[in-house]
Amino acid sequence: MRTGRIERNTEETRILVEVNLDGTGAYDVSTGIGFLDHMVEQVSRHSLINVTMQVTGDLHVDQHHTTEDSALALGQALAQALGDKGGIARYGAAYSPMDETLARVALDISGRPYLVWRAGFTQEKLGEWDTELIEHWFHSVAQTAGLTLHIELLYGQNNHHICESIYKGFARALRTAVEVDPRKGGMVPSTKGQLGG
Known part of the structure; x- marks a missing residue:
């Protein structure tokens, strides 16, 4: 099983993240x-x-540390579960519609962290979450998972729909990229023989 487990404890947050790439979409967050x-x-x-993601953070300060650290831990768990990345599809892309909103997400599990973010919000908060932290969440996941990640909002008005379409697009692109292609015979999907660097 391709699994990862990260425990990350600091003065600001205490985090446990577990992932199973070959799961069913079950969660405990x-x-x-x-x-x-x-x-x-x-x-x-x-x-x-x-x-599985269990976080206790310094929310009495603000939401930044909880958002950032949980994303860093998730990326680390994904990287751990991917191992040497042998046999994976590596690339994934998805268009994600939600009512009036359409987002496009493309990613490469390249080992070279990079985020292109072409999206934005017209509200400062969604629920109690600061919308300025959403871009930072994706940056943090890309950093530790080793993703080249491109996110674009093509159009949309409702901020909830915008956020959800981006996250669903990310999920569907990630699903494609982490899947194992049996024709690759476990080979690392790079002519260099490794991913990253």
């Missing part, structure tokens, strides 16, 4: 930020990656 929970649940359900 509690970050203390309701809308963030909802988005991580979307990632799990639509990628079919089982995700």
